[in-house]
Amino acid sequence: MKRQYEKTTQYFAALMLGVLLTLGSVAQAANNQGFGDVAGDTNALGNSNIFVLNSSGVLTLVKTAWLxxxxxxxxxxxxxxxxxxxxxxxxxxxxxxxxIDDVTIRDTLDLLFSYNAPDDIRVDNAVVECALTACTVIEQQAIYDAAILVGAGTDAVSGVDSVSYTGTSVNVGNANEANAQQNAAANSVLAVVFTVTVQ
Structure with missing residues (x-):
């Protein structure tokens, strides 16, 4: 039994790293200013104000586990x-x-984890953003508590919802499978929850 526990631990640790994220359009910070002239005279038309837009930088996927x-x-x-x-x-x-438009998440499960089929992938985007870039344990608990109450999507690949289960992969978004597009609302947390059984 000890060997089985050790083997399970090894794969449990490995699976926590096996998630991919792709994003559609993520803007970068930029200063914008308009320039012009009147009949070739640049002194006749002043420059516009400088308009500054800041982006949130690189978004990061975080994976957690709960009994x-x-x-x-x-x-x-x-x-x-x-x-x-x-x-x-x-x-x-x-x-x-x-x-953030067109977010895709894929998690390929190790063979020691059995997906809780059918139709067990839940997506929630209603929780407000965490105070800092890294969410606290209390904030993660709130995200989880909200996500597990959401109705699950269908495992089938379709445009009906943004989730599917194919082969051994949990998919959200349409970059890898022909699901509906998944967006991440502004100032909020996009969360995906699904259940597995440890083999």
Whole structure:
């Protein structure tokens, strides 16, 4: 049994890193100013004001895990018995004042994790952004508590919703599969939750 626990721990730690994020349009900071002239005379038409736009920089995916039975958070090095159900939550903290269009998330599960089929992928984008770039444990709990209450999408690839389960991959967005487009609302957290059983 000890060997099984050690093996489970090893794969549990590895899976926590196996998530990919792709984004559509993420603006970079820029100063903009208009210039002109009248009949070739640049002194006859003054320059416009300088307009400054700031972006939130690179967005980061964060993956957390929770015991399905009671919602207790667990770390990537936790050892759990085979048969334990675990909720994985992946989230993006969008502190930008603008919506981020066309977000895609993919999580390919290791063979020691069995997806809780059918139709168990939930997406929530209603929680307000975290105070800082990195969310606190309390903020993560609020994100998780909200996401698990959301109705699950369908596992099938379709334009009906933004989620699907193909092969061994949980998919959100349409870059990898023909799902509906997934956006991340401004000043909010986009969270994905799904349940697996440890083999």
């Amino acid at each position: 399905t039975a009671d919602g207790t958070p667990i770390t990537s090095t936790t050892t759990v018995p085979a048969g334990t159900q675990v909720d994985f939550m992946i989230y993006v903290n969008n502190k930008s004042d603008l919506q």
